Amino acid sequence: MHLKTLTLKGFKSFASSTTLHLEPGVTCVVGPNGSGKSNVVDALAWVMGEQGAKSLRGGKMEDVIFSGTTGRAPLGRAEVSVTIDNSDGKLPIDYAEVTISRTLFRNGGSEYAINGETARLLDVQELLSDSGIGREMHVIVGQNRLTAILEATPEDRRGIIEEAAGVLKHRKRKEKALRKLDAMQANLVRLQDLTNELRRQLKPLGRQAEVARRAVVIQSDVRDARLRLMADDLAQMREALAAEVADETALRDRQAQVDSLLVGLRSQEAEAEAAVELDAPRVANAQNTWFALSGLRERFNGLVQVGAERTRHLQPEPEEESSGRDPEQIEAEARVLREQEFELGREVEVAREALAAAEGARHAAEQAAALEERRIAEAERAAADRREGLARVTGQVNAARSRLEARCNEIDRLQASVAEAKQRGDAAQAEFQAIEVQVAGLDEGELGLDDEYEQAVGLLEQADAGVEELRTAESVHERERGALSARLEALGLGLSRKDAAAVLVSAGEQVPGVLGSLASLLHIEPGAQAAVAAALGDIADAVVVRGVDAAVSSLVLLKDQDAGRAALVIADLPGTGLAGATGLPLESGASVAGGRWLRETVRCDDEVGPMVDRLLSRCVLVRELSDVARA
Known part of the structure; x- marks a missing residue:
């Protein structure tokens, strides 16, 4: 598995689309300061899921988008695609080439894609973690990264080693499985409580259901009686209406x-x-x-x-009166x-x-x-x-x-x-039927709860088996991690120490007889590195020289150059090694009960063979601690 192409568009200083073709082996990117060499490494880390803006030498994630120049306007997004050759099948995907793309928009939106299909960050991390490339990005050592790795705490080194060994993924899966188990256990407890509560409520619910049945019957009788009364009232009112209509007709005739x-x-x-x-x-x-x-x-x-x-x-008239007429x-x-x-x-x-x-x-x-x-x-x-x-x-x-x-x-x-x-009658009937269905469901629910409880117990047993498998895998990975840790510590000690051994190795032409560091002259079987490192101790970093004269010349050189101290091992010195690793020579053909001679796991040149025999003559490699007594 190796990188084939890297395409950058709008990422930091790469405004235009730029594609880098990478071949198997070592690829060097050279150029003056500020030409964008570090941006290529940042692009690799970014496309593989890096989430820290400071790790990308920026204040915020939007800083990776091309911000523009005097002659070119800023861009609205940054896009990086990397194509990985998967012909050896190390990535768990059925493709000979895998293209991972990441796009970041200036509004903060981010998109991931695997072979053109939209994916999540978790999918990208899961895909890369199987190949030893994870979120810690130990495979990318950027500026000032080497010092941080060398001065890392044991916990940080453990995380890097676990990620390199692919253990971190299983640890995360284990933690996820444990969280699921805790949730399942809580659900089981809650299910048990619900079962007990439902069983406690079944009898009152039965009585309530019986009361509800009687209430429905009574309501039905009352409803029928009311309907009959209403029907009678309706008939009387219709008769009265007919009489009123007849009276109205008679009144109309009389009118x-x-x-x-x-x-x-x-x-x-x-x-x-x-x-x-x-x-x-x-x-x-x-x-x-x-x-x-x-x-x-x-x-x-x-x-x-x-x-x-x-x-x-x-x-x-009287005469006296008429006498005159x-x-x-x-x-x-x-x-x-x-x-x-x-x-x-x-x-x-x-x-x-x-x-x-x-x-x-x-x-x-x-x-x-x-x-x-x-x-x-x-x-x-x-x-x-x-x-x-x-x-x-x-x-x-x-x-x-x-x-x-x-x-x-x-x-x-x-x-x-x-x-x-x-x-209301229909509603009461529907309510009655719902109550009957609920009561029937409660009757059947107890059996369903028992079945669910059995299923939950089965799932718990399966989860326990999965945990045991994960624990077994964890023990295996712990052993592998121990081996890698020992080697890393040995390498760290060699790097942290003032490089006197490197001075001697590099001055091999000035001082004849310097063969190199002891660790570089040994070829150890996989799985036995930790045991060999423990058996050799500090001698693993010693420089092997041929003869006493070569040793004296080496010491003079170190003193002249003020290069510090270095451990020396004389290859052809008979008897005892410098580290005090004395003992009898390895007996040819002798067998060890419950293990094997540690010397059998180491291959080296014949010139240093006797010295290695002396150093490892009393060391036996066993699988378990209980086999030590038999060995």
């Missing part, structure tokens, strides 16, 4: 009769008024005649009084008076006859007027009666209409009440 009778009376009233108008002249004549007769009667009375006076004057004159006056009396009597008779006729006419006129007045009064009373009857009939009609509207409203209300009662 029609009254209207026709009123029309006739009004015509009679008109005729009477016409007759009165016709009799008005006659009444006026009768009145005039009455007035004339009254004048004649007054005149007659006056004449009677005059006649009486004259009669009184015509009576013979002429008898003939008096006779003549008497005849005149008698004639006048006769004329007056005749006039009186005529006047009496005329008065009688006038009185008869007046009486007839009065009777006719009274008759007409009675007829008019009767017509007026009849008209008033007809108007009163019409008003009464109109009131009865309006009252009947009001009662009809009230009955219609009552019928609508009763129909709405019937519909509402029906809805």
Whole structure:
């Protein structure tokens, strides 16, 4: 597995799309300061999921987007794609090439893609963690990174080593599995509590269900009774409505009769008024005649009084008074008076006859007027009666209409009440069925809870088995981590120490007989590095020289260059090594119970073979601590 291409667009100083083609082996990027060499390394770290802006030599993540120059405007996003050759199948994906892309927008949005398909950061990290490339980015050593790694705490070194060995992924999975187990355990406890609570509530719920059944039956009876009463009321109201309608019809017929009778009376009233108008002249004549007769009667009375006076004057006076008048004159006056009396009597008779006729006419006129007045009064009373009857009939009609509207409203209300009662009945039936279903569900729920509990127990057992497997894998990885830790510590000690050994190795031409560091001359089987490092101790960093003269020359060189101290091992010195690793030489063909000779795991040149035999002659490699006694 190796990087094939790296494409940068809008990332830091790479405004235009730039593609770097990388071949297997070592690729060097050279250029003057500020040309963007470190940006290439930052792009690699960024596309593989780096989330720290400070790790990318910036204050915030948006700083990786091209910010523009005097001749070019800023860009709105940064995009980096890296293509990895996966022909050896180290990445757990069925592709010979894997392209990972990351895009960051200036508004803060970020996108990841694997082979063009949208992915999550977790997907990218999971994919790379299987190959030893993780979030810690130990494979990328940037500026000032080497010192941070060398001066890291044991915990930080452990994280780097675990990530390099692929253990960190399993640790994260283990932690995730433990969290799931804790959640499952909490769910099981809660499920047990719910089961106990439901079992405790089953009996009250059963009693409540029975009460609900009885309540539904009672409500059904009450609903039926109410519906029957409403039906009876509705029938009575319909009968009353029919009666009111019949009464209204009869009143309408009577109103029609009254209207026709009123029309006739009004015509009679008109005729009477016409007759009165016709009799008005006659009444006026009768009145005039009455007035004339009254004048004649007054005149007659006056004449009677005059006649009486004259009669009184015509009576013979005493002789003493009449002795002076002429008898003939008096006779003549008497005849005149008698004639006048006769004329007056005749006039009186005529006047009496005329008065009688006038009185008869007046009486007839009065009777006719009274008759007409009675007829008019009767017509007026009849008209008033007809108007009163019409008003009464109109009131009865309006009252009947009001009662009809009230009955219609009552019928609508009763129909709405019937519909509402029906809805309440349906709702009560549905509620009853829901309660029955709930009760049945509670009855079945207990069995379902038991099944769920059994399933949860099975899942817990599976999780326990998974935890055991993870623990086994963890022990394996712990052993591998120990080996890598030992090697890293050995390398760290070599790097942290003042490089006197490196001075001797690099000065091999000046000092003949310097073969190199002991660690570089040994080829150790995988898995035995930690044991060999422990057996050699500090001698692992010693420089191997050929002979005492070479050792003396090396010490002189170190003193002249003030290069510090260095451990030396003389390859061809018989007897004891410099580190005091004394012992008997390895017996050829001898076997060890429960293990093997540590020397058998080391391969080296024949020139340093005797020295390695002496150093490892008493060391045995065993698998378990319990095998030490048998070895």
